[in-house]
Amino acid sequence: MYRMVQFIIPPAPKTAKARAGRPKDASKKAGIIRAASSLFMKDGFELTSMEAVAKKADVSKLTIYSHFANKEELFKAIIHQRCDQQAMPECFMALAHLPVEKALIDLGHRLTSLIFSPDSLRLQRVMQAEATRHPQIIKIFFEAGPKRVRVAFGELLAEWVRQGKLRVDDIPVATEQYFSLIKGEMHQKALMLLAPKPTARELNKHIRAAVTLFLSGYQVKAGRS
């Protein structure tokens, strides 16, 4: 039964068919998305009202409903858009020929500045809050964001193993460990508003400690079997 889906022809490809009459205003839609984005990120799904979105976008409420079927669809559109923004430039492999320690520290800085950015924290908070009510969205978010980064890191690790710089039995496990150490508990606290943004000094110390521990487990030392 499921196989058949692959052969179904998409129902009427009415793309930019210019269907007679005044066309929709793309700038209106963009304005709605911008307004909704900031409100959803600030207040979450439940506490953001469509009226507030309309007001902030300087648009009639009915205009919103002409672009998005309902509140859920609007929310999904916002999350999709923000996930795309969050994607990291996949330039991990460029680090493959640096000294391992330096590369890991550099990466640590880039990752922390991403995940501690106000936007990322807000998105993460909203996702967690809505986890039970929007499980599909969470999945999209995870695949588009965290997962891609981890895959790229795994490939970098594999390259270093090939170069004989690291000794890693289980790459997925090591990847998870690196990210766990880099995130640490500061991230959890930042999510819960329990800690102010860490200072540059704190971050530096944190990242160095994480990389040191990671390398003590995986770096190839002179004179090993």
Place this chain on the structure above:
Amino acid sequence: MYRMVQFIIPPAPKTAKARAGRPKDASKKAGIIRAASSLFMKDGFELTSMEAVAKKADVSKLTIYSHFANKEELFKAIIHQRCDQQAMPECFMALAHLPVEKALIDLGHRLTSLIFSPDSLRLQRVMQAEATRHPQIIKIFFEAGPKRVRVAFGELLAEWVRQGKLRVDDIPVATEQYFSLIKGEMHQKALMLLAPKPTARELNKHIRAAVTLFLSGYQVKAGRS
């Protein structure tokens, strides 16, 4: 102005003064707390209605309002109560004379079975969802739960350092690293309902890997300065 608060005498210490008339029924209150607890943990603050609590506790809505001023107070009472339950038996020091590796693995199992328990996951989810609206409660939750456990673990590490089994420069950092590794990303996924409960085998492997990495960084090897 604020200082004065410290000197204000508590307004009439009517403790168990038996203030004439029918006394409040403690079992009603307990029933309300029990019902509210399960509902708040399931649906969070906003989506739990007082009517639902009343119905589940088999009690009149007004009875709830006679025991708790409003919904927020009821919620706070629930969180307090659950925090107290979550506290781990502080028997960490009993592990001080076991072999370090065995102790860390044992501890890892206890910690994971705590934080992956349905109750803990639910509490954590509710806390995260309500973080922005109830910052004071979050603080209480953190001090009563996670923080106490970390302090106890830090003392255990210090004891091992004293015994010459470990070499740890910065105990808070090492503590954070241990907990980060033990929690890993599985916990995050479990919170977001992205992963089913990990199997015993997976947990075992995960904990072993975490402890191995931790010890490779902090265990004293024969023949070191």
Place this chain on the structure above:
DNA sequence: GTAATACTGTACTTTTTAGTACAGTAAATA
């Protein structure tokens, strides 16, 4: 120019829920 569609503003319906009013009953103290 005409028909079709987009957009606006206002007002409305519907639903949900926190919190209250009230009238009555039950259980304790004095």
Place this chain on the structure above:
DNA sequence: TATTTACTGTACTAAAAAGTACAGTATTAC
């Protein structure tokens, strides 16, 4: 027994928000 307080059930108020109806204006394709 009289009084005071706890509890119940029903019905209510008030507010908030999703979504719709409608009447009118603006903008485009044909």
